[in-house]
Amino acid sequence: MNAIIVSTLLGVIMMFCSWGIKSQQVQKNIALIGLFILIIANLAHMYGWYVVDYDTKGMLTYSFFGLYANTLLFALTFIYVWINGDEIAKIGNTSADFYSLFFFILCGISVLTSFDNLLMLFIGIEILSIPLYILTGADKKNMFSNEAALKYFLMGSFSTGILLLGITLIYGATGSFHLTAPVVSISTGFAQEQILLSAGLIFLFAAMNFKVSAAPFHFWTPDVYDGAPTVFTSFMATIAKAAGFIAFINVFNSQYKALGYSWTLLLTFVIIATLLVGNIIAVFQRSVKRMLAYSSIAQAGFMLFALYGKSEISNEAILLYAVVYSIATIGIFAVLVKMKENSFEAFHGLGKAQPLLAFATTVFLFSLAGIPLTGGFFAKYYMLSALLKAGAGLWLVIVAVVFAAISIYYYFKVIQAMYFTAGEPAINPLPNQYKYQLLALAILLLILGVFPNLLLNYLYF
Amino acid sequence: MMLVSFLFLPVLAAIILLLIKNNKTAQWTAIIFSGLTLLVALQILNTPMVDFNIAWLPNLNSRFILHADGLSKILILLTAISFPAILLATANNEYKNRNVFLSLLLFTEAGLMGVFLAADGLLFYFFWELALIPIYFLCSIWGGEKRIAITFKFFIYTFLGSLFMLAGILFLNAQTSDHSFLINSFIHANLTSGEQVTAFALFFIAFAIKMPIFPLHTWQPDAYEQSPTAVTMVMSAVMVKMGLYGILRWLMPLFPAAFMAHTHVVVLLSVIGILYASFIAIRQDDIKRLIAYSSIAHIGLMNAALFTHTQIAIQGALIQLFSHGINVLGLWMVADIIEQQTGTRSMQQLGGLAKKQPTLAILLVGFALANIALPLTNSFVGEFLMFTGLFQFNPWMAACAGVSVVLAAIYTLNMVQKVAYGAISEKINTMQAPNKGAQAVLIILLIIVLATGVYPQPLFSLTADTLQELFVK
Numbered sequence: 001m002n003a004i005i006v007s008t009l010l011g012v013i014m015m016f017c018s019w020g021i022k023s024q025q026v027q028k029n030i031a032l033i034g035l036f037i038l039i040i041a042n043l044a045h046m047y048g049w050y051v052v053d054y055d056t057k058g059m060l061t062y063s064f065f066g067l068y069a070n071t072l073l074f075a076l077t078f079i080y081v082w083i084n085g086d087e088i089a090k091i092g093n094t095s096a097d098f099y100s101l102f103f104f105i106l107c108g109i110s111v112l113t114s115f116d117n118l119l120m121l122f123i124g125i126e127i128l129s130i131p132l133y134i135l136t137g138a139d140k141k142n143m144f145s146n147e148a149a150l151k152y153f154l155m156g157s158f159s160t161g162i163l164l165l166g167i168t169l170i171y172g173a174t175g176s177f178h179l180t181a182p183v184v185s186i187s188t189g190f191a192q193e194q195i196l197l198s199a200g201l202i203f204l205f206a207a208m209n210f211k212v213s214a215a216p217f218h219f220w221t222p223d224v225y226d227g228a229p230t231v232f233t234s235f236m237a238t239i240a241k242a243a244g245f246i247a248f249i250n251v252f253n254s255q256y257k258a259l260g261y262s263w264t265l266l267l268t269f270v271i272i273a274t275l276l277v278g279n280i281i282a283v284f285q286r287s288v289k290r291m292l293a294y295s296s297i298a299q300a301g302f303m304l305f306a307l308y309g310k311s312e313i314s315n316e317a318i319l320l321y322a323v324v325y326s327i328a329t330i331g332i333f334a335v336l337v338k339m340k341e342n343s344f345e346a347f348h349g350l351g352k353a354q355p356l357l358a359f360a361t362t363v364f365l366f367s368l369a370g371i372p373l374t375g376g377f378f379a380k381y382y383m384l385s386a387l388l389k390a391g392a393g394l395w396l397v398i399v400a401v402v403f404a405a406i407s408i409y410y411y412f413k414v415i416q417a418m419y420f421t422a423g424e425p426a427i428n429p430l431p432n433q434y435k436y437q438l439l440a441l442a443i444l445l446l447i448l449g450v451f452p453n454l455l456l457n458y459l460y461f
Numbered sequence: 462m463m464l465v466s467f468l469f470l471p472v473l474a475a476i477i478l479l480l481i482k483n484n485k486t487a488q489w490t491a492i493i494f495s496g497l498t499l500l501v502a503l504q505i506l507n508t509p510m511v512d513f514n515i516a517w518l519p520n521l522n523s524r525f526i527l528h529a530d531g532l533s534k535i536l537i538l539l540t541a542i543s544f545p546a547i548l549l550a551t552a553n554n555e556y557k558n559r560n561v562f563l564s565l566l567l568f569t570e571a572g573l574m575g576v577f578l579a580a581d582g583l584l585f586y587f588f589w590e591l592a593l594i595p596i597y598f599l600c601s602i603w604g605g606e607k608r609i610a611i612t613f614k615f616f617i618y619t620f621l622g623s624l625f626m627l628a629g630i631l632f633l634n635a636q637t638s639d640h641s642f643l644i645n646s647f648i649h650a651n652l653t654s655g656e657q658v659t660a661f662a663l664f665f666i667a668f669a670i671k672m673p674i675f676p677l678h679t680w681q682p683d684a685y686e687q688s689p690t691a692v693t694m695v696m697s698a699v700m701v702k703m704g705l706y707g708i709l710r711w712l713m714p715l716f717p718a719a720f721m722a723h724t725h726v727v728v729l730l731s732v733i734g735i736l737y738a739s740f741i742a743i744r745q746d747d748i749k750r751l752i753a754y755s756s757i758a759h760i761g762l763m764n765a766a767l768f769t770h771t772q773i774a775i776q777g778a779l780i781q782l783f784s785h786g787i788n789v790l791g792l793w794m795v796a797d798i799i800e801q802q803t804g805t806r807s808m809q810q811l812g813g814l815a816k817k818q819p820t821l822a823i824l825l826v827g828f829a830l831a832n833i834a835l836p837l838t839n840s841f842v843g844e845f846l847m848f849t850g851l852f853q854f855n856p857w858m859a860a861c862a863g864v865s866v867v868l869a870a871i872y873t874l875n876m877v878q879k880v881a882y883g884a885i886s887e888k889i890n891t892m893q894a895p896n897k898g899a900q901a902v903l904i905i906l907l908i909i910v911l912a913t914g915v916y917p918q919p920l921f922s923l924t925a926d927t928l929q930e931l932f933v934k
Contacts, residue, residue: 316520372590384628385521388635394659397631401624408617420601420609453520 001054001062002045003038003070003110010034011103018096028085031099035078038106042070058178059117065315066113068458069246072319073109076239076326077102083330083437087231087337091138098138098232101131105240112247118167118177118204121247125163125211128243129156132236136228148227155220159210166203173197179254204251205266212244214304215273218297222281225293233289234333237296242322245303249318253310267307268396274301275403282410289342291410292332295368298407299325302400305383309390316456317382323455324375324448328367331441335361338434340426347414348423356435358418363442365411367449370404375448380404382452463505464513464527467537467574470498471544471567478564487560488552491567495544498570502541506534506923512580521583522641528580531924532709535779536577536702539786543698544570546906550794550899551691554801556603562689565595569695576703582630582642585711589623589667592700596692605687615684618677622670629663632656633715647715654718661719664712665727671704672760674727675734685753690797693749697756697793698786705760705782708767709775713931724768728854731765732862734758739868743875748796748806751876752789755832758865759785765862766847772932774850779924780917781843784831784910788840791828791906795821798895799880803888808876813885817892820900822881827907829877831914833869839913 014034017027041051046067081088081099089095108127115121133156137149171177173196210217225233252263278298285291303325306318335357339346351358367376384397418425448455474494481487510529517525529537544566556562568591575588593616600612630642636656637646652660670677685693713720735758742754763781766774798821799814800806815822831838834845844866852859894900913920 313520371594372587373594381627381631385631385634388631394628394632397628398625398663401628402621405617405621405624408620412613412616416601416609416613419598451518453518456520 001056001060002041002049002051003067003074004107005051006038006041007103007107007110010038011100011107014096014100014103017100018094021096022094024089024095025085027094027096027099028081028089031081031085031096031102032078034099034103035074035081038103039071039074039078042067042074042110046071058180059120060111060114061116062114065319065459066246066250069113069319069322070110072323072455073113073239073243074106076242076323076330077106077235079327079441080235080239080330083334083434083441084231084234084337087334091229091231092140098135101134102235105131105235109239109243112243112250115247115250116179118170118179118251121251122160122163122167124247125244126160128240129160129211132156132240135232135235136224138232139229142227142229144227145229148224151227152220152224155210159207159217162203162210163207166200166205166207169196169200169203171200173200179251201263202266208244208248208251209270212241212248212300212303213297214270214300215277215297216270218274218277218300221297222290222293225296226287226290230289230333230337233293234330234337237292237333238326238329241296241300242326245300245306245318245322249306249314252307253314264308267304271301271304271308271396272399274298274304275400279403279406279410283406285410286344287342288336288339288344288347288414291413292329292336295407295410296329298403299368301403302380302383305387305392305400308387308392311386311389313382314386314390316459317379317386319459320375320382320448320452320455321379324367324379324445327441327445327448328364328374328376331360331364331438331445332368334434334438334441335364338428338430340428344413344417345423346426347417348421348425350417350425350427351419352422353425354427354430354435356439357430360435360438360442361418362415363445365414367445369408369411373446373449375445375452377449378452462513463501464510464529464578466501467498467541467578468527468571470494470501471571471574475564475567475571478560478567481560484559487563488548491563492545492548492552494567495541495548495570498574499541499545502534502538505529506538517581517584522639523583524581524641524643525584526580526643527578528644529578530926530930532706532779532927533577535783535920535923536699536706537574539702539783540570540573540577540699542909543695543786543790546790546794546902547691547694550902551694551797552898553896554689554691554797556689562599562603565599566691566695568595569599573699573703577706580644582633582644582647584642586623586627586630589626589703590620592703593619593623596696596700599692600684600688603689603692607683608687611680611683611687615680618680619670622667622677625663626667629660629667632660632663644711644714647711650715652716657716657719658722661712661716661723664707664715665723668704668707668712671707672701672764673704673757674761674764675730675737675757678734678738678757681757682750682753685756686747686749690749690793690800694790694793694797697753698790701756701760702782702786705763705767705778708764709779709927709931713767713770720768721770724770724854727768728765728851728858731761731768732858734761735765735862735865736868739865739872742872743868745872746808748799748808748876748880751808751872752792752796755869755872756785756789758869759789759832762844762847762862762865765858766850769850769854771850771853772928774847774854775931776921776924776928777843777846777848777850779927780913780920781840781847783920784839784843784913787906787909787913788828788831788838791824791903791910792832794899794903794906795825795828798899799892802892802895805888808879810888811880811886812883813881813889814892815881816885817889818894821895824903824907825881826877827910829873831910833873834866837911837914839910839917841914842917 111124139145173193213221282294367374370380513527572592579585636650738757745751766778834840
């Protein structure tokens with residue numbers, strides 16, 4: 001409850017900030033302080049201290065996992081703002097507006113990590129999505145940004161409609177919005193209710209797939225990610241997406257798992273399609289930004305493995321994956337933002353011109369590719385291990401590793417451009433501080449690559 | 462603690478090297494640290510080692526365990542000899558950013574040592590990759606003209622292989638009773654015969670690509686040719702042994718039934734590979750490519766010996782792990798000296814080395830004879846044992862593989878004849894005596910070749926415990 005209340009308040013405060021405070025730097029600092037307060041408030045909740053203690057009648061339930069996910073996502077937002085603050089200031093008139101939207105998104109995230117009711121799921125998703133539509137179109141003078149925003153908005157509304165339809169059908173079958181409400185078992189229920197429930201769940205599933213950009217509902221992703229201002233793409237592809245996954249897991253690891261075999265079959269199809277589309281199309285991209293858009297689809301395919309079933313480490317797996325993937329993606333987008341163009345050629349000779357930056361970029365790419373010694377390896381490792389423990393066949397793991405090997409191809413293209421091709425990198429001048437920020441991020445990934453427990457031990461308290 | 466120093470010393474040196482800009486200081490730092498590693502390696506040869514064992518990832522039940530038995534020791538010795546030797550012999554070669562080059566090389570050494578020491582599945586995988594990644598950068602930055610595409614092929618090939626192994630490790634971990642990665646738990650995992658074959662295949666692909674075995678060898682000759690010679694030496698003298706080591710340490714004890722079921726297929730593949738590589742070697746004009754193909758043939762023979770699962774052949778292979786490393790190191794070094802000084806690797810443009818540089822020619826002949834396993838050289842002992850085992854396993858296979866000895870003599874002696882004898886060619890005429898360091902290294906290596914050829918007993922006793930482990934249990 002703390003996080004929801006505090007993030008809303010902070011969002012409102014940020015909204016009015018731009019009236020009194022003109023300095024973008026001060027606005028950024030206020031946002032950082034706000035995020036810090038938000039993290040503290042959420043931690044306070046974890047250890048039993050509430051701003052208000054209100055009985056939500058089962059609309060929201062707080063688990064340690066959800067709260068911890070909150071903390072991590074807030075911390076990631078903190079890192080994101082800390083690094084990208086100056087870049088955000090370059091878009092639009094005042095960055096306080098955007099910070100305000102971030103806080104509303106975080107409010108949506110806090111709902112999504114704790115809902116126990118399909119209505120709250122719907123509300124959470126809407127609170128999360130609407131600011132994202134605005135952020136996509138934030139670069140008002142840029143036609144691509146506008147186009148992307150419109151496309152995202154239309155597609156997003158459509159999928160929300162499907163989500164609502166699904167929820168309605170489920171309500172029709174079970175008579176309740178609660179996730180914990182008894183589900184009509186496929187084998188014993190009345191025929192009509194079975195059909196309602198199955199249809200409802202399929203709609204729900206499709207809508208959630210849309211939100212996390214899984215194939216075959218991914219078509220909006222490349223255009224939107226490509227069109228949106230790069231800083232905001234970074235936010236969308238990481239924190240917002242991770243929240244979507246946690247919500248997704250929350251729904252489908254509940255009672256609805258009773259669907260059993262047919263559900264797993266559907267999921268397997270979606271996972272393989274997502275991995276296939278993401279990885280194969282990414283190979284052929286000429287723009288790094290678009291390549292990263294497809295790679296984010298491919299990574300979503302990996303994260304979907306967490307849905308495969310509940311095992312003792314599936315929670316760890318999704319948290320680690322979300323965090324590590326987000327750190328690496330925030331990092332690589334932070335580099336991309338400074339490039340004059342998005343092509344691979346822009347990276348030529350970066351290794352020589354900016355050794356520190358190139359090193360950090362290499363670590364980010366290694367992590368995305370899942371190479372040992374970076375956090376990405378353990379993220380993938382936990383995911384696959386959870387998959388096996390949830391009872392999936394070895395063949396699915398083999399499929400996953402084959403796609404992981406394909407992903408090497410397009411991630412390493414950037415490394416080749418940086419180190420092995422001579423040239424003048426098309427990069428804007430960088431303040432030293434920025435390089436050290438990125439280096440710190442890279443070192444964080446390396447530490448997680450040897451001691452992932454630093455992140456995961458908290459789950460055992 | 463001594464075992465940790467095999468990882469600690471090279472890593473420490475690699476980090477220090479990044480800070481040293483002066484070429485000469487960097488070179489000597491690298492040599493001194495790898496020399497220290499060699500001293501430690503000599504130290505552990507005759508002492509039974511205590512395992513180094515600490516918790517690493519408690520949630521996953523993975524431990525940081527280093528264990529050294531005879532098999533580990535002989536490969537550690539080879540690694541520890543190779544690095545200072547390579548660094549000394551190539552000290553005069555030109556590299557831009559030498560300190561980074563050396564630093565990456567020493568990271569590779571740490572990775573290799575880790576592979577040969579790890580007794581925990583996940584740790585093993587970790588080091589397996591750690592050894593590969595610096596090589597990727599070394600070849601791509603400092604390699605020949607076509608380096609980028611070729612190194613990339615090599616990297617994706619091996620990375621895919623090791624990912625399969627990772628899947629295998631994950632699978633085994635799920636099957637063990639205590640859900641750990643310890644090699645002993647893996648050995649006692651409860652597998653049905655079908656599961657054993659699957660896991661066997663996953664591991665075997667990784668090892669087969671690394672060695673490489675026909676038909677997965679296509680990355681190798683190109684990669685050897687395009688890499689800077691110091692890296693080629695590391696790859697062909699030490700890195701390919703990772704695959705053979707993997708078979709001895711992991712494949713054979715973990716999946717005994719699946720192993721026995723596939724002996725014929727694998728031996729057949731190896732024999733095809735041996736003949737295929739030998740025939741191609743005959744047609745080569747480039748010295749580097751010739752050595753590369755000859756190396757494929759030799760590794761294929763060792764792999765075939767392992768899969769005969771006869772005690773005598775495996776004994777031979779264990780010794781040959783070491784001997785082949787030393788021989789091929791010597792051959793590469795001579796080839797490198799010739800290339801550095803004449804600027805060509807084509808045998809047609811060389812000739813008359815014996816008249817111009819007799820010492821170098823003698824060394825070349827020495828290593829060439831070792832390469833064809835002449836009696837009194839080290840590989841004679843190993844190859845003789847391997848062929849004996851292969852004959853017990855299947856005389857036909859032994860006969861086919863035996864042809865390769867003749868072929869080896871053809872291509873190796875042909876090379877010696879073209880390079881060392883005949884009229885002094887234009888290129889050779891400009892040659893100076895190699896530097897003292899390189900000469901000293903080559904002489905020491907040749908002494909090792911002859912010494913272990915005449916008196917191989919120390920190598921036998923070093924590996925006795927491994928052999929017992931594999932056959933008595």
